[in-house]
Amino acid sequence: MLHAEIVARVRELLLEGAIPPGTRIAERELCERFGVSRTPLREALKVLAAEGLVVLLPNRGARAAKPTSRSLQDLFEVCEGLEALAGELACRRITDAELRAIAALHAEMVGHYKADDLAQYFRCNRLIHDAIVRAADNAVLSGLYETVAARIRSVRYLAPMPSDHWVIAIKEHEGILNALERRDGQGLALILRSHLRVKRRQVEEAGLAENADEAGDDNVTLLRRRQNRA
Amino acid sequence: MLHAEIVARVRELLLEGAIPPGTRIAERELCERFGVSRTPLREALKVLAAEGLVVLLPNRGARAAKPTSRSLQDLFEVCEGLEALAGELACRRITDAELRAIAALHAEMVGHYKADDLAQYFRCNRLIHDAIVRAADNAVLSGLYETVAARIRSVRYLAPMPSDHWVIAIKEHEGILNALERRDGQGLALILRSHLRVKRRQVEEAGLAENADEAGDDNVTLLRRRQNRA
DNA sequence: CAACCTAATTTTGAATTCAAAATGCCCGCA
DNA sequence: TGCGGGCATTTTGAATTCAAAATTAGGTTG
Structure with missing residues (x-):
């Protein structure tokens, strides 16, 4: 084909x-x-x-497609929702084998963190999130998550990773693993959302200034729109 | 074009x-x-x-496409997540005008309920949910919701509406309007999810028996799969 | 009579062709 | 020199054509 x-x-x-x-x-x-x-x-x-x-x-x-700051925000919001949902479902459905696999990935990721290997860290990070979505065992969710996450990732070059954020991310990932082990869907959903919100702020701070000049739907427009709605 | x-x-x-x-x-x-x-x-x-x-x-x-009972369940789960997200965002962003419009739709819907006009009731019901998603003011979310809701709706003929469920649905919709007015995102998300879960059970009960015989991925398979995962 | 094999027909997947729209170029002109 | 108009070229959108695969039909044979 x-x-x-x-x-x-x-x-x-x-x-x-x-x-x-x-x-x-x-x-x-x-x-x-x-x-x-x-x-x-x-x-x-x-x-x-x-x-x-x-x-x-x-x-x-x-x-x-060139995501505007607005559409990027939209994508992040949706991604948060999808990951939260995936987390809840995963807690109900994850198998022991899947859980062990994620724990292993987590350990490997921490290793890369200590070795200061950012690329490998990102790889593990992504694999963990993918594994959680897969554990949710919902084909529709997997499909939507894949496309939304891909669109976000397509502008990932914007986000530099300050080392203090890196520490936070590791902490959050410990919480993620912990919640999974306790099968705490609500808690996992919360952590995943705030985890993603951190990344979102990074991208915002890194990206907003530089594409404000060329995009039609820039930050000023965005602010005006959202303020007008209130 | x-x-x-x-x-x-x-x-x-x-x-x-x-x-x-x-x-x-x-x-x-x-x-x-x-x-x-x-x-x-x-x-x-x-x-x-x-x-x-x-x-x-x-x-x-x-x-x-002919949704199997499995994919229908997946669609409902995702739809719940998307509506919940829409509800939270809508509470933050809804304008007074939008809120008034939804209140009007709600009143109209109650009228159709009292007049026992199911078709018009469904129309208003759908318009209200669409309006909430629109009030969330997120283009990506709107797009995903539209396709997911459409796929669910494409098998709506399966679901008969027992009159006691109808009463419940009206009650839930009152809660939805109330939460919107109070800008209670969390509460709205919860109501929307349980609201959708009721509909999901209706469709399940109505549809499961009849497509079990022909679909490759039928209920027995579904149960076995999901049980195996535990 | 049923099962199977083969040839004709239909249907699909992809390349090619054709018309319309857009882009670029060149020249005339102020 | 800078600007605008008109023609040639390129690119797009859609129809048509062509080859390969599947379906169907029919005939043969056990």
Whole structure:
């Protein structure tokens, strides 16, 4: 099945940053890169547009979606909700084997923290969150989480990790593991939400200043909108 | 833009029940029905497949997705989470105008209840939930909610509404309005979840018995799976 | 009579073609 | 020199074409 393959490969390019947010996607170029005709490529772009990774401009082609500070906030809010839900469900359904696997990942992650290996730390971090979602054993939730988390991750280069935040993150992860072991769904949900809120603030602080100038829906607009609503 | 139009129209057909779940979707037929070639139609089917309304079988065409009891449960769980999140955000962001509009809808809905007009009642009910999600003012959340709620609604014909449940639903809706007015996000989230859980049980009780025989992933399987996980 | 094998037909997946829209280029002109 | 208009080129959106796979039908044989 050619179509699904292409969706996956283009998504890869978008998430890896090989096609940076905001850049024009030339059909021609991707076609010859993949060695396929425009038909399946265009199908793939439509699907990715439905996922929110690509925006289609009528008669003007496709661009890699560039999250505004606003849409990034929206994504974080939803991601919090999804992770909280996953945490609750996981506490009800997680198997001992899954729990052990997460504990192992946690230990490995702490090791990377002590070794100051940020990349490996992030890898474990991600695997843990994925494992929790998987333990929730809900296919719909997994699918939505994957796309939302991917869209957030696509701008992860914005977030530098101050070392004091790193300590906090480790503490929070201990709480996560603890809540899982106690099967405390409510507690886990709370921790996951605040955990994500920390990351969100990091991205906000890192990213807001720099894309305020070019995005149409910038911070000033955002503030005005949300204040007007009150 | 032909493509988006076709996505919308086919989705309509699927949600209206004009193409019942599980039926084969003949490309040819839809093409002549819409008066378009296969290219944009196929693009539309790919998008709808990504949304979960259609399943694509390699070299064997498309079928209208038929939720199994399992996937329906998954959808309900996620919908609960999304509505709860929407409720929390809405309490923070809802404007007085939006609140008044919901109160008006609520009053209208009670009127339909007293007049025993089920169809109109459902209409208002849906509009209220949509309004709450809209008041949450989060585009990503709106999008996800729409698709998840649509997939649930696509099998709504399964759920008969016993009159005692109807009373409960009205009571719950009073609680919803009350929590919104008090801007009690936590409380609203709880009410929305239990509200949805009632509906979920209705659908389960109505639907489970009848599709157990044909679906591959039936109730027995479901129970076994989830029990095995403990 | 039933099971199976083969050939015709239909249907799918993808490439190619074609028309319309947008982009870019060049020239004239103030 | 700077600006605008018109033509050529490129790119997009959709139809058509073509090959491969599946389905169907029919015939053969045990």
